[in-house]
Amino acid sequence: MTEGRSCPLHYRYRPEQLTMAPQACDADVLYVIGGLYGNPFALDEIEAMAEREQQGGLRVKLIFNGDFNWFNADDALFRDVNDRVLSHDAITGNVEYELARPGDGAGCGCAYPDFVEDAVVERSNRIMERLQRVAGNHPDLQERLAGLPRYRCLIFGGLKVVILHGDPESLAGWGLAHEALTQAGDGQLAEWFRQTDADVIVSTHTCLPVIRHLTVGGRVRLFLNNGAAGMGNLLGDPRGLIARLALTSPAPEGLGPEYPLPLHGALVPVDFPLADWIVRFDHLWPPGSDAALSYRHRILKGTSLTVKQLLGLTGTGERLI
Template identity: 35%
Template sequence: MNIPGRSCPLDYNIDQSLFAKKENDIICDTVYIVGGLYGNYQALEEIDKIVKSEKSDCIIIFNGDIHWFDKDYEDFVRIENFVRTHIPLLGNVESELIRDKDINVGCGCSYPGCVDDDVVKRSNIIHQEMKDMVDINSKIKDEIKKRQKICIVKVGDKRIAITHGDEKSLAGWECSRENLLDINRQNELISWFKDNDIDVIASTHTCAPVALKLENFAVINNGASGMPNFKDKHYGIITRISKCKSEKAIYSSKIDYIYIEALAVNYNINEFVDWFDNVWPNNSPASISYRERIIKGTADNIEDAILSGFEIN
């Protein structure tokens, strides 16, 4: 039985043969990976500044959940007009926005049992409000339907697999901290890296950042680019993978000559809160679920995100 917000649709499964198709690799010197923007336009403006200051040949991949708080048409389109000029992938938010027939999976987050039922219910309501808007705008749906679940970027001779959840499913949770601490999961990933000639997997989805180096491979989950990730820190986080080192990295690691880094997105918090409160007033589903995090950050410290092989800068 499908439980809205907890079930993972079968069509979220990722075809494993896609990881081996090297002819589709995107080649660049630097890739920025922006997961979990959640409709935060102020964060998007800051990301644009960060990327424009880059001196190397770089690209931006938006690996899903680009939208969330931007339920109003004008706000949604403002985000879309920017991301479509780069490389946007599907997250569960977008996948359920474009689903024509309701299969009772709600927001498609596939929340694990540790997430409270009320949080899940509110997420379904938030998503439905956005879907009601998208359903009457066919051009938006047609644009999003073109997006893929994964892409492979090649920086130097390193292949980076970019997805929303994990290597198995668009809404998979196996790149969460809890799962990555499991030695069996670590061994599974090492085998997967070797079998698919992949050096790094970059994900998001869980809304909590995590970084792990395994032998000469790495997993990096940026948490959220459009919301705070740490205690008393207002910034979002994006992933940067490059031939050259950034002086702005919060924490980083290195595989041979390739740098894998987490960068802060110091967006204008006051402007974002004003906008958020206007769209999601007090006692609305998003306000109840997210406003405290937006104002105060989470309960995590930066050290909590690093499992092994990364250093705080």
């Protein structure tokens, strides 16, 4: 099987490219939102979170770093999610890339590694086929999706913040996945920090959240992978997560390390109404459907990842900032 596992050449780029055209970010707080997966209730809550911070006098910028489509296989919901997301800043994920350019042989475009079962890959390819049929009814949105960049570099708090979907070599790369970093350590991550000269890298795509801080070239660097904004990420916790970077105000319920950077970086929960979303999800993807088989349990129960594992802690030293 190659569809859903292969990494197309047009997904690829070089780490050195990622910081070549940095843009100033005129905000106090930056939300980086990956893996919304077409969940409108999570989007409601994220926008409400930003509004609450703005009411407190903070300037909040939202940037979606891909896969904001997935479960929204319905014309009205597809239109609603994309119109709302594209009113903010966004880069493409593999899902959006394949929706804008169907039929290139990449399947879902996920570039799944070997540890993902073939049945999961096959279901994802079929989910993409269904979603592509819906997207075909909205050529104006397909055109807007086709124009999204694959990555961004922002100057935020004087630091270079690289925002990706996959990893620093591919739109659908898995080099920053929880599994890859757990097995191989932070050596490749450190090398990517050297190659990009980034201070902060934020990614998504690989489904599980990751937090790392390390010193490279005498500078402290931060890596955040939010897992998914639109479904659960942690054991027994159905809330989504987003990455939040702030110049002055730490998140009251954020998960993050203590590190000497001139900004606060953390993963913060998205507490959307689960009961409302599961009703909508079950209508779109009834029992036995591809999305239900792959995702319904996670939507209800979260994953097997604990907070301690996420933060790399042992004992009872869970750290909330």
